[in-house]
Amino acid sequence: MTMKKSLTWIARVSAVALIASCAFIPDEAHLYPEKERKTAPDFSLKDGDGKVVKLSDYRGKVVLVNFWATWCGPCQEELPWFKTFQHDYKDRNFTVLGLSVDDDGWKAIKPFLAKNDLNYPVVLADDHTEMLYGNVENLPTNFVIDAQGRIASHHIGLVSKKTYREEILGLLETPTHVSQTNGRVPANGLLAFLRTTR
Amino acid sequence: MTPPPPFKAKAGTTVEARLPIEMQAGYHVNSNMPLDQYLIPLRLTWDKGVLEPVGVEFPKPVVEKYQAPGTPATTISVFTGKFEVVSKFKVPADAKQGPTTITGKLRYQACNNVMCLQPKNLDVALQVDVIR
Numbered sequence: 001m002t003m004k005k006s007l008t009w010i011a012r013v014s015a016v017a018l019i020a021s022c023a024f025i026p027d028e029a030h031l032y033p034e035k036e037r038k039t040a041p042d043f044s045l046k047d048g049d050g051k052v053v054k055l056s057d058y059r060g061k062v063v064l065v066n067f068w069a070t071w072c073g074p075c076q077e078e079l080p081w082f083k084t085f086q087h088d089y090k091d092r093n094f095t096v097l098g099l100s101v102d103d104d105g106w107k108a109i110k111p112f113l114a115k116n117d118l119n120y121p122v123v124l125a126d127d128h129t130e131m132l133y134g135n136v137e138n139l140p141t142n143f144v145i146d147a148q149g150r151i152a153s154h155h156i157g158l159v160s161k162k163t164y165r166e167e168i169l170g171l172l173e174t175p176t177h178v179s180q181t182n183g184r185v186p187a188n189g190l191l192a193f194l195r196t197t198r
Numbered sequence: 199m200t201p202p203p204p205f206k207a208k209a210g211t212t213v214e215a216r217l218p219i220e221m222q223a224g225y226h227v228n229s230n231m232p233l234d235q236y237l238i239p240l241r242l243t244w245d246k247g248v249l250e251p252v253g254v255e256f257p258k259p260v261v262e263k264y265q266a267p268g269t270p271a272t273t274i275s276v277f278t279g280k281f282e283v284v285s286k287f288k289v290p291a292d293a294k295q296g297p298t299t300i301t302g303k304l305r306y307q308a309c310n311n312v313m314c315l316q317p318k319n320l321d322v323a324l325q326v327d328v329i330r
Contacts, residue, residue, distance in 0.1 A: 077269040157313035
């Protein structure tokens, strides 16, 4: 004998508070004015070979920090774009840096990378880094970092390839004082540096 | 989330519990059988207790094409809107009479057409009154 019971229980499978708190940024290139840019929190994370990668290693470059996951459909839409950016701008002091938030770690990421052949560094994010960047509850979440290591733009959710390209080019075409010095302004200042390189 | 009212389960029978789920408009969860190996399926699991879980049945998923602006369409197997997940439990003939609680977890991963939320584990509990 089977007894059937209907339970009047509604499980609201959503994250209402999260959704409500999301700052949706219009899908158009928008770089924060330089004076308003905040320093991007540094992190030290490992790639698939165990090599430590720090954001500060890229000081002097424009960096697109991409929080993503193998299970995130919208993130997968972006990956071909980011491969193109890496190909087109890697010789112009630019890199994409992928931070995977996959709970299963490299067990999930490595087969995905093998299949998708990403041409830029990918590291495994940790809770601390996610917290530093605002908890990263929604994916994709991307930060465009200027050559001085400051957050120049960020986007939550999928925006257009054009938006990213314009932001990256906007930063690459901005004169920078540190691009040839790996982020360190020489002790004697910029002028001294220019003199030494003549 | 509103705690479910207790329900009666007769010893020596099989009982069915329906878990109604409601998605926020515009959002979906992957079905229990997503079409892509990387996607996280909907799972409902129950802990061992006085009642023995013997199966979970999901509704027929909706196969939809999602397309974000400027990207190719993707076919996905999802649940949207309101749906129910049915769990079956055996009530042993010698089950102790009286109230008990069955606990479990609903694991889900929700997205809309431009973003995904990180996977979540939602604690679920059923208040059961075992009767003879």
